[in-house]
Every structure is written in C-alpha cells, then in structure tokens.
Amino acid sequence: MADTRGGLLIYGVANDHTVIGVDWEKADLRQYSQWVRNHVHPYLPDLVMFRLTDGAESLVVVDVPASEINSR
Structure with missing residues (x-):
C-alpha cells in the first residue's frame, strides 16, 4: 500500500463491512x-x-501516504 498510491486503513469495521466501532476513549x-x-x-x-x-x-x-517514488 505504501509503495503505491497510498490509501486509508480503517479500524472499527468488521470483515463483513459492518461498522462495529472503536471505543475512542480507550483507543x-x-x-x-x-x-x-x-x-x-x-x-x-x-502517520496521520x-x-x-x-x-x-x-x-x-x-x-x-503515497510513495515518493510513485508520486513523481
């Protein structure tokens, strides 16, 4: 992922794509x-x-973020 265009990792979503959430106060x-x-x-x-x-x-x-190599 980081050696291409980059992307988003999202924590709090189950494998079946249902939102299960993250306890933000304990994260x-x-x-x-x-x-x-x-x-x-x-x-x-x-990391952002x-x-x-x-x-x-x-x-x-x-x-x-996208790789500097591939973003040129």
Whole structure:
C-alpha cells in the first residue's frame, strides 16, 4: 500500500463491512501506529490518524501516504 498510491486503513469495521466501532476513549493511538509501522512497508515515519464518527460509532482512520517514488 505504501509503495503505491497510498490509501486509508480503517479500524472499527468488521470483515463483513459492518461498522462495529472503536471505543475512542480507550483507543491507544500509539498502539495503532505501531501496528501500522510493523505491517506496512516501506516504513512510514509520520502517520496521520483521525477519528471519524457519526455520533454513535467511532472509527480510527489512518492515512497512508503515497510513495515518493510513485508520486513523481
């Protein structure tokens, strides 16, 4: 993903695409960041993470930037 055009990783959605949400008050964004850094290559030094909510459910969205090599 990071070696192409990039994209979004969304936490809080089940495999069947239903929104299950994330408990934003208990979410450890450092833990989410570490998981992404361990599983997305090449290494991503700066991640943009944000909350997306409809008022009832919250999601954690990670913006994975496009590779500098492919964005030229």
